[in-house]
Amino acid sequence: xxxxxxxxxxxxxxxxxxxxxxxxxxxxxxxxxxxxxxxxxxxxxxxxxxxxxxxxxxxxxxxxxxxxxxxxxxxxxxxxxxxxxxxxxxxxxxxxxxxxxxxxxxxxxxxxxxxxxxxxxxxxxxxxxxxxxxxxxxxxxxxxxxxxxxxxxxxxxxxxxxxxxxxxxxxxxxxxxxxxxxxxxxxxxxxxxxxxxxxxxxxxxxxxxxxxxxxxxxxxxxxxxxxxxxxxxxxxxxxxxxxxxxxxxxxxxxxxxxxxxxxxxxxxxxxxxxxxxxxxxxxxxxxxxxxxxxxxxxxxxxxxxxxxxxxxxxxxxxxxxxxxxxxxxxxxxxxxxxxxxxxxxxxxxxxxxxxxxxxxxxxxxxxxxxxxxxxxxxxxxxxxxxxxxxxxxxxxxxxxxxxxxxxxxxxxxxxxxxxxxxxxxxxxxxxxxxxxxxxxxxxxxxxxxxxxxxx
Numbered sequence: 161x162x163x164x165x166x167x168x169x170x171x172x173x174x175x176x177x178x179x180x181x182x183x184x185x186x187x188x189x190x191x192x193x194x195x196x197x198x199x200x201x202x203x204x205x206x207x208x209x210x211x212x213x214x215x216x217x218x219x220x221x222x223x224x225x226x227x228x229x230x231x232x233x234x235x236x237x238x239x240x241x242x243x244x245x246x247x248x249x250x251x252x253x254x255x256x257x258x259x260x261x262x263x264x265x266x267x268x269x270x271x272x273x274x275x276x277x278x279x280x281x282x283x284x285x286x287x288x289x290x291x292x293x294x295x296x297x298x299x300x301x302x303x304x305x306x307x308x309x310x311x312x313x314x315x316x317x318x319x320x321x322x323x324x325x326x327x328x329x330x331x332x333x334x335x336x337x338x339x340x341x342x343x344x345x346x347x348x349x350x351x352x353x354x355x356x357x358x359x360x361x362x363x364x365x366x367x368x369x370x371x372x373x374x375x376x377x378x379x380x381x382x383x384x385x386x387x388x389x390x391x392x393x394x395x396x397x398x399x400x401x402x403x404x405x406x407x408x409x410x411x412x413x414x415x416x417x418x419x420x421x422x423x424x425x426x427x428x429x430x431x432x433x434x435x436x437x438x439x440x441x442x443x444x445x446x447x448x449x450x451x452x453x454x455x456x457x458x459x460x461x462x463x464x465x466x467x468x469x470x471x472x473x474x475x476x477x478x479x480x481x482x483x484x485x486x487x488x489x490x491x492x493x494x495x496x497x498x499x500x501x502x503x504x505x506x507x508x509x510x511x512x513x514x515x516x517x518x519x520x521x522x523x524x525x526x527x528x529x530x531x532x533x534x535x536x537x538x539x540x541x542x543x544x545x546x547x548x549x550x551x552x553x554x555x556x557x558x559x560x561x562x563x564x565x566x567x568x569x570x571x572x573x574x575x576x577x578x579x580x581x582x583x584x585x586x587x588x589x590x591x592x593x594x595x596x597x598x599x600x601x602x603x604x605x606x607x608x609x610x611x612x613x614x615x
Contacts, residue, residue, distance in 0.1 A: 195580060196593035199328055203335030206568055207598065208606040211313065211340065213561030220245035220288035222279045222303055224257040225390055227317055228294030232257055234548045236264040237540050238555045247272040247282045279303055283310040290558060292344070293317060296393040301326040308339040315342040315554065318408045319575045324595060327572040331597050334568040342554070342564050343571035345412040347490060348609045349549040352522070353413040354530035356494055356501050357610050360417045362528065364510055366498030368418055373410025374479035374491040380442040383482070384453065395439070398460040402433050403581035404480040405460065408574040410490050411478050416609045417494050421569050424472045425602040426594040431581035433461025438483030466581050468594070478577060531613040556614070565609045572597040
């Protein structure tokens with residue numbers, strides 16, 4: 161997507177919907193590209209590179225709606241974190257967020273509400289160390305690039321990029337500017353995920369063989385809400401793109417279990433989508449005649465299923481489905497030669513502790529809880545505490561001068577299934593090659609979400 165012109169997000173999405181083309185498949189020439197080809201490097205690797213160390217890291221937040229506004233009080237609750245700048249195209253949202261900051265006892269932050277491009281002014285500030293991006297998806301890459309080019313580290317809500325070009329631009333810019341670019345994947349910090357991670361690394365599952373992750377979340381009511389998503393931006397992606405629109409919630413934890421980019425890597429992927437029926441059925445049942453939604457045609461399959469194989473031969477199954485009735489699930493499944501863990505509800509079967517094909521209780525393995533949960537705990541919450549834990553750990557790595565748990569290579573790899581699934585679905589399930597964003601350094605040991613407790 162690269163640097164933006166003056167085109168607003170509204171007009172860009174509207175134009176894409178009218179044209180009936182997929183953003184992920186058309187931007188950056190994904191459909192005809194050699195997906196495994198790596199552009200020439202522009203800088204040195206960021207693997208294992210620590211933050212400089214900030215006693216009180218100063219944050220600038222772009223996007224103060226559902227996610228940004230919800231994360232703000234959690235960030236302010238983290239000891240030592242400061243919020244010095246806020247940006248949103250809606251002045252009333254920025255004003256409300258600024259009051260949250262001052263009510264928390266911090267000085268009034270600088271506020272930027274001058275339109276779609278005013279974030280570029282915010283990221284240039286000298287009193288911002290880390291930029292937090294929580295905006296509609298098509299803005300994530302341009303905002304992250306602008307932050308790094310302005311000398312700031314950046315964290316981005318899911319997804320971090322929509323195309324392979326986006327992802328390579330983020331990797332290359334991080335390497336060139338020496339600034340970190342972090343996928344803010346809260347699901348990697350869930351209690352069950354971190355417990356299973358420690359158990360996997362302790363060898364309780366034996367040699368790992370396969371895993372599953374998903375984003376199964378009935379979003380129909382929210383997608384058709386006139387107020388929840390600004391300008392109803394999220395539903396528009398279902399009119400342009402057929403593939404896995406949101407892979408990282410399920411894939412990130414499984415990738416951590418398997419030490420992806422730390423001794424293994426994704427090598428190939430195949431995807432298939434079901435027919436796109438759910439949103440049209442929901443519209444027929446809930447939207448009045450003449451509503452603008454009746455002009456839309458939904459092309460994103462109700463469910464997209466993908467298989468990813470790794471260099472070590474492991475297989476990962478990922479699923480995306482937000483258009484049908486379904487209890488919330490991220491699957492969160494891991495299997496090895498000694499047993500298996502499945503979530504939703506959590507249960508476990510490990511030899512020799514379990515036998516006779518009877519599931520055991522995951523609660524019996526609480527001694528494997530990650531130190532972030534035993535020492536820090538859920539704090540003020542946010543998705544059961546994983547949001548606060550993610551922010552707390554991010555601030556800790558910034559303060560102590562540690563490498564981030566999730567680096568730009570993890571971020572790019574976990575998001576690549578978005579454009580790759582579009583390509584595979586278009587090719588009737590064709591296998592597509594995975595880029596190696598580390599450029600051959602995927603066997604290099606370095607920290608991840610199974611972090612050691614700092615002394």
